[in-house]
Amino acid sequence: MSEEVSFEQMLDESFKTIRNGEIVEGTIIAVKPEVAYLNIGCKGDGVLTREEYSNDCKDMTTVLNIGDKLEVKVLKVNDGEGQTILTYKRLAAEKGNKRLEEAFNNKEVLTAKVSQVLKGGLTVTVEDTRVFIPASLVSDSYEKDLGKYADQEIEFVISEFNPRRRRIIGDRRQLLIERKKAAAEALFARIQPGDVVDGVVKNVTDFGAFIDLGGADGLLHISEMSWGRVENPKKIFHVGDEVTVLIKDIRGEKIALSRKFPEENPWIKAENEFGIGSVVSGRVARMTDFGAFVELLPGVDALLHVSQISRNHVEKPSDILKIGQEIEARVVDFNAADHKISLSMKQLEQERAAQEDSTTVYSDSNY
Numbered sequence: 001m002s003e004e005v006s007f008e009q010m011l012d013e014s015f016k017t018i019r020n021g022e023i024v025e026g027t028i029i030a031v032k033p034e035v036a037y038l039n040i041g042c043k044g045d046g047v048l049t050r051e052e053y054s055n056d057c058k059d060m061t062t063v064l065n066i067g068d069k070l071e072v073k074v075l076k077v078n079d080g081e082g083q084t085i086l087t088y089k090r091l092a093a094e095k096g097n098k099r100l101e102e103a104f105n106n107k108e109v110l111t112a113k114v115s116q117v118l119k120g121g122l123t124v125t126v127e128d129t130r131v132f133i134p135a136s137l138v139s140d141s142y143e144k145d146l147g148k149y150a151d152q153e154i155e156f157v158i159s160e161f162n163p164r165r166r167r168i169i170g171d172r173r174q175l176l177i178e179r180k181k182a183a184a185e186a187l188f189a190r191i192q193p194g195d196v197v198d199g200v201v202k203n204v205t206d207f208g209a210f211i212d213l214g215g216a217d218g219l220l221h222i223s224e225m226s227w228g229r230v231e232n233p234k235k236i237f238h239v240g241d242e243v244t245v246l247i248k249d250i251r252g253e254k255i256a257l258s259r260k261f262p263e264e265n266p267w268i269k270a271e272n273e274f275g276i277g278s279v280v281s282g283r284v285a286r287m288t289d290f291g292a293f294v295e296l297l298p299g300v301d302a303l304l305h306v307s308q309i310s311r312n313h314v315e316k317p318s319d320i321l322k323i324g325q326e327i328e329a330r331v332v333d334f335n336a337a338d339h340k341i342s343l344s345m346k347q348l349e350q351e352r353a354a355q356e357d358s359t360t361v362y363s364d365s366n367y
Contacts, residue, residue, distance in 0.1 A: 018042055018074055018084065023091060028068045033059045038070065044082035048072060052087040054128070089128070096129025097163045104158040109175065112156075114149045122149055124156070124170060131158070133170040140176040180215070184253075187215030193247050196261075201241040209237045211245055211257055218255035220245060225259050227266050227299025229285060266299040267339055274302075274341060276334050279348065284325045292317040294327060294343060302341035304329060309345050311353070 018024060018040070026038030026046050036053070038046035050060050052075070057063060064070075073091040077084050103110055103126075112131070116123035121134040133156060135146060160169035191197060191213075199211035199218065208221040220243075222230050230236060237243070249256040274280055274296060282294035282302065291305040304327070309320055321327070330351075333342035 018077060020074055020077055022074045023071060024074060025069055025071050026086070028064055028066055028070065031061055031064045031066060033061055036060050036064050038072065038086065040072075040084065040086070042084060044078065044084055046072065046074075046084045046086045048086045048088060052085075052089050054089055092128035096127035097168075099127050100129060100131065100158055100168055101161055101163075104161040107157060109155050109157055110170075111153055113153050114151060117146050117150050122146060122154075124154065129168065131156070131168050131170040133172055137169070137171045137173045140173050140180065183215035185215075187213055188250070188253075191247055191250070191255075193249055195247045196244060197247060198242065198244050199257075201237050201239055201243060204234050204237050204239065206233065209233055211243060213255065216253065216255060218245065218247070218257040220257040220259065224248065224257065227260055227264060229295070229299075229301075266297045267336065270297060270300045270341070271334075271336050274300075274331050274334060276331050278331050279328060280331060280343070281326060281328050282343075284321050284323055284327060286323065287317045287321065289316055292321050294329070296341070300339075300341070302329075302331070302343045304343045304345060308332070308343065308347070311346055311349050 024040045024046075026040040028036055029039050029045065030037040034050050036048045038048060040046040048070075050057055053060060053064075070088060071091065072086040072088050073094075075085040075087050075090075102108070110126060112124035112126050114122050115125045115130075121132055121136075122138060124131050124133065133154075135143065137159070138146060138149070154172055155175055156170040156172040157174060158168065159171035159174065160167055162168070197213055199213045201209055202212040202217055203210045206222075208219055208225070210217045211220055220237075222233050225233060225236060243259075245257040245259060246261060247255065248258040280296055280302075282296040284292050285295040285301060286293050289306070291303050292309070293301045294304050295301050304317075306314055306317055308329075309317060314320055327345060328348065329343035329345045330348045331341060332344045332347060333340070335341075
């Protein structure tokens with residue numbers, strides 16, 4: 001009998017003594033959808049319910065397996081049935097809080113996947129601890145649809161840490177502002193007027209397009225989009241297009257851009273092709289009360305004054321001409337420096353009439 005008592009005493013002594021709040025490592029010996037049982041080296045088994053495992057777990061058999069080792073915290077030693085109640089969730093939260101507190105104090109940049117997209121912001125999880133990023137701190141500009149961040153990994157800093165009030169706030173906006181400032185400083189340090197650079201169309205308006213140059217935006221005005229006439233920028237450029245542009249001017253933080261590359265200047269070709277006296281063909285591009293502008297080349301317009309449209313009196317250009325009409329005229333003036341060309345349909349008409357008259361006289365003299 002004394003040997004049996006001695007054996008029981010030895011068996012009891014082989015089990016360790018644990019206390020409430022102690023952190024232990026256990027081995028899973030059984031798992032069900034709602035509960036898992038762990039051998040934690042004590043007389044009774046450790047019990048880990050689904051609620052104390054995770055807020056997001058619906059079936060413990062999908063995440064835990066027999067033989068898995070798990071670090072848990074003791075909530076209650078011996079619940080009256082010889083079992084010890086454990087928690088994994090609270091221990092993970094404590095570890096997460098400690099990790100986030102360190103990140104908050106050190107201003108550390110964290111990376112985590114977005115676990116929830118809410119109406120007012122995003123939720124990310126760092127070591128099983130939730131961090132809320134308000135919509136106003138998600139980006140440095142207004143975000144109409146936060147859904148694009150679902151399941152995306154994002155970087156942020158902890159701007160507020162108060163676990164007692166369950167306020168752990170993340171800030172992504174701060175990072176974006178700091179990085180854009182650094183990128184802008186680097187951009188302005190390396191560019192100067194006359195440089196040709198690559199960029200991406202960020203926004204298109206009726207008056208021009210804003211081009212992201214990788215640190216700052218430049219304005220490509222409608223008048224600088226082409227040597228030719230541009231009626232609607234939205235028909236030429238679209239958000240996301242990659243473009244090559246010329247740095248025309250830099251004033252403070254404003255960058256003026258151009259697509260009028262000097263080597264493509266059509267007036268260089270115009271000097272060779274449209275000398276005074278030459279007969280040219282062109283398309284009526286626009287009209288005013290005093291005349292019509294005729295496009296000879298993309299970017300090269302010539303003025304056909306109302307007095308030079310016809311030998312007959314013309315009250316206004318639109319009485320004779322139409323937009324898009326092809327016409328033929330003689331160049332009567334060419335000013336390369338001011339990019340001005342004057343045309344005359346009247347002179348060409350008179351010359352041809354005189355030629356016809358001389359031909360008629362010659363024919364009559366043969367009789």
